[in-house]
Amino acid sequence: MNAHPPLPPRENKVVPLARALEFFHDGMTLMYGGFGGIGTPPTLTKGILEKGVTNLSLIGNDAGFPEVGPGPLFVNHRVRRLLASHIGSNPIAGDQMSRGELEVEFSPQGTLAERIRAGGVGLGGVLVDVGLGTVAETGKTTLELEGRTFLVEPALTAEVAIVYAAKADALGNLVFDKTARNFNPFVAMAGDITIAEADEIVPIGALDPECIVTPGIFVDMVVQSEGIHWTWVWEQRKEQA
Amino acid sequence: MNAHPPLPPRENKVVPLARALEFFHDGMTLMYGGFGGIGTPPTLTKGILEKGVTNLSLIGNDAGFPEVGPGPLFVNHRVRRLLASHIGSNPIAGDQMSRGELEVEFSPQGTLAERIRAGGVGLGGVLVDVGLGTVAETGKTTLELEGRTFLVEPALTAEVAIVYAAKADALGNLVFDKTARNFNPFVAMAGDITIAEADEIVPIGALDPECIVTPGIFVDMVVQSEGIHWTWVWEQRKEQA
C-alpha cells in the first residue's frame, strides 16, 4: 500500500468530500461499483473529474454511458487502462480503444466479480471453467484439478475503491438500494482504502444488524452523496422520442 | 447428481419432514450449516438419526458437542468420514478418530468456508496462502501466481446440504438469526439438493427483498422446524455448577 493521507478514526468515518478527494492521484489504480452506471457513486466520480485526476487505471464492470456513471472519466480522457466485462454502452471508450488511446482487458462478468471478491477477502485467486474454448483463455494459466480443466483467475485489488450506498453510519456499515447493489459489496472489500458515498448518513445503531450488507470494517471513509446528477439513459430516450 | 425422489414445485417448496427425509441415504455426502452446533438444523438432524441413515460422509465446520448440533450423529456411529476445521468440542468424535473408526480431514476454518462457497457458486476452487509452512500444506498442490505461492483448495459440494433459517417463504428465500447464520448461507448454495429448516414459514412477499440472505433459487425444500431439542453447553455448565 502506498503512503496516503491520514484516515479518519474508526468511530467516525464521515468526512467532507474534499478530504476524501485527497486520496485520488494521477496514475492510480481505482475500482468502482456500479453496473451500467447504476450504483456508481456520482459525487465521488464528479469530484475525481473536477480535481483533474488523470492517467487512471480502472477496474469496474463497464464504462457506463458517456454521461452516466464512470462514463465522463472516459469522455474526458482520464483513463489509461480499463479492466471490465464490456464497454458496449460507452462508444467513446470503444473509439479510444480502437485508436490505441485506451488499453482495455475484458473479463467475463462473473469471473471479474469473483476476481474482485477474491481480492476483497484476501484470496490469491479463483479457478473458473467459464470461457474455456474461447478467447477468454488467452494469456491465462490453466490448471487440472480432479480431472477438470480450469482457468486460474488472479485476485484483484486497487489502491482505492469507491462505492455507492443507500445508507451508511459513522462506523462505515452500508446498505444499498435495489439493483444499485450489483458490484458494490465486493468492490467495497477490495480497496486498500475504501470510500463509500451514501445518500443518507444515519446514526450508529439505526441500521438493522441483520440487514447490513457491508460491515463497516471494510470501509475507511464515508461521504454524503449529492445524488445523481445525470439523466438515465431511458429518460434520454424518452426525451428524444 | 444421483437419482433422487421428485422435488416439490418451485412455487411451493414447503414439504413435510417425512418427504425431506426421503433424500437421505446410507453412504451419502452431506453438508450442514452451523458452528459449534449453533445454526445446525435440529429437526433435520434428528430426523436423519431416527431414520437410521449411516455411513455418512460429512462436511461441516465441526462435530458440534456430543448432544448438540451434529454431535449425536457421531455419538451414534453414523459417520464414516468428516471434513471439518476442528472437532475439539466433541471428544467422542476425537476418540473415534484415534481408534480409526472415523476418518477426519482438517481444513483451516476460513479455507473450508471458501471451499464450500466455491462449490456453491460453481467455481473449481480457490487459491489461499493460509497454512503455508504448516501441515495444512500436506497433500495440497501449490501454485505460483504473480510471485507469490498459494495452495490450490478445491471446491466442495455435497449430494444434500441442510441449513437452519430463522424464516423462510415458500419460494425458499431465507433469513437467519444472529450468529446462527455462520456457515449456513454458503452451505445453502453448495448442495446439489438443499433443504432448509426454518423456525417460521412466512407468506411470499413477507420478507424484505433487501434483507433476504439466501435467495430461494438455491433452496429445493423447506421444512418447518420443531426447534432446538438440546441443552446449550453454557446451560449444561450452569446446571452442573
Add this chain to the structure above:
Amino acid sequence: MSARAPRPGGVVGTGGDPADVRRRIAERAAREIVPGTVVNLGIGVPTLVADFVPHDIGVIFQAENGMLGYGAAPPPGHENGHLTNAGGLPVSETPGASYFDSTVAFGMIRRGRLDMTILGALQVSARGDLANWLVPGRRVPGMGGAMELAQKARRVVAITTHTSKDGEPKIVTECTLPLTAERCVHLIVTELAVIEVTPEGLVLKEVAQGHSVNEVAALTGAPLLVPDPPGVF
C-alpha cells in the same frame, strides 16, 4: 427426416418491418419458457420476450446485476433508476423478489440453478457453438455476462434474425466469429424457423407461417434435418 445441404448466399432478408421481425421472434421464443422456472433474458431483443410471458405461470426472471423476481416495466413516470434489469431498463419488483450482489447472481448461473437463458446471437454453429459478443475490427463491446449464461444455463435458446442485414446466414456449419461458448445452444428461434440442436445435427422443428422449408434451408448456412412435415408457427 432428410438432410438438406446449405445453399450459400441465399435470398436477402425475409421482408417485414425490423420491429415486427423482433416481435415475432420474441413471441415465439416466449413459448419456450416453462411455467415455474427461473429464466435470464439477455440484453437486446431477448428482453422483449418478457412481454409475451403470461404473468400467472410462476416464471421467475433473474438479472445478473443482482435481482431475482423482477417484473414488467413500470408505467411511465414511475421508473426507478435503482431498479433495472442487466440492460439498464427499468423493471418492477414482484412478491418474493430478492436483491443480492453480482457474485451471487453469477453463483446461481455457474451452479446450474438457472433453468433457461434466452440470448441474442451473431452466429450459431451446427453443433450449438454460440458467437454473440465480438465482431473483430468492428464491434468490441466485451462479453459481459454472456459466457456464463451460455455455458452454464441448463437450457440455452439463441434468438436471431435468420440472416444478417447483408443476407449472410447466421446459422452456420462453423462459427467464424469469436465464440461465447462451445456446444451450448439447445434451440434457435428466428423469424423464419425454430431449429433444434441435436447430436445428429440441426433439426428444423417449425417454419414460420407463409414461408417454406426450401426458403429456410436456402437461408441457412448448415445442413438441416427436416421432419416430414415440420410444424408451423
Add this chain to the structure above:
Amino acid sequence: MSARAPRPGGVVGTGGDPADVRRRIAERAAREIVPGTVVNLGIGVPTLVADFVPHDIGVIFQAENGMLGYGAAPPPGHENGHLTNAGGLPVSETPGASYFDSTVAFGMIRRGRLDMTILGALQVSARGDLANWLVPGRRVPGMGGAMELAQKARRVVAITTHTSKDGEPKIVTECTLPLTAERCVHLIVTELAVIEVTPEGLVLKEVAQGHSVNEVAALTGAPLLVPDPPGVF
C-alpha cells in the same frame, strides 16, 4: 541489553491458583488493546480478556462465526442460543453491530482488516512461530480459525502460562509442536512476563511484580534480551 541463555528444565510453575493466573494474564493482555481498533479474541483464556477492556474506548470485537461488534455476556437467564462468540459462549449486541457469514468473517481477517488478535499458545518460538492447535497423539482438535488469525491479523498477541503443567518452557528456540503459523507472534504475555518478538530476538519488556529477571529467564526456553531495567506489571 544482555542476552541470557535459556536454562533447561527450570522451576515448576509459578505458584498461584490457575484461575488467578489466567486472570492475571488476561488483565495484562487487555492493556495491549488500542482504543478504536478491531480485535478478535481466540477461544479459551483470550475470551477472558474482554472483561478487562473498558467499554468506552471504542474497541470493536469481531467473531469468526460471523459478528462484528459483540458485547459482554448477558446477565444469567438472558442468554440467546443464537448470539454467541466463536467459542459458543453467549454475548450481546452493541450499537452498530452486524451479522454476516463466516466467509465474510474470514474475508476481514485475510484482507488484513483486523487490528489485533489475542490467541492462546502451546508454544511460541524465538522468531514468533506459533503452535496452538495440535499435540500429536494426545490432542487433535483441529486448527479451527487459528491459522487465519495468526497469519493475517495485523498484530498477534500470544498468551500462555509461562511453562506447561510439567514445568516445560512454552517459549522455546524452535517449536516442536506442529505450527499454526510461522513468524506471526508480535508479543507474548504470560503470568510472569511480557516479551516482544523482534528481529534481534525475544526482548523481555516487563516482569510480573514479585518475580525476577533470573526467574523468568530460567523458565524460558529461548535466549532473552533484557533491557536494563525491564518494566514491571
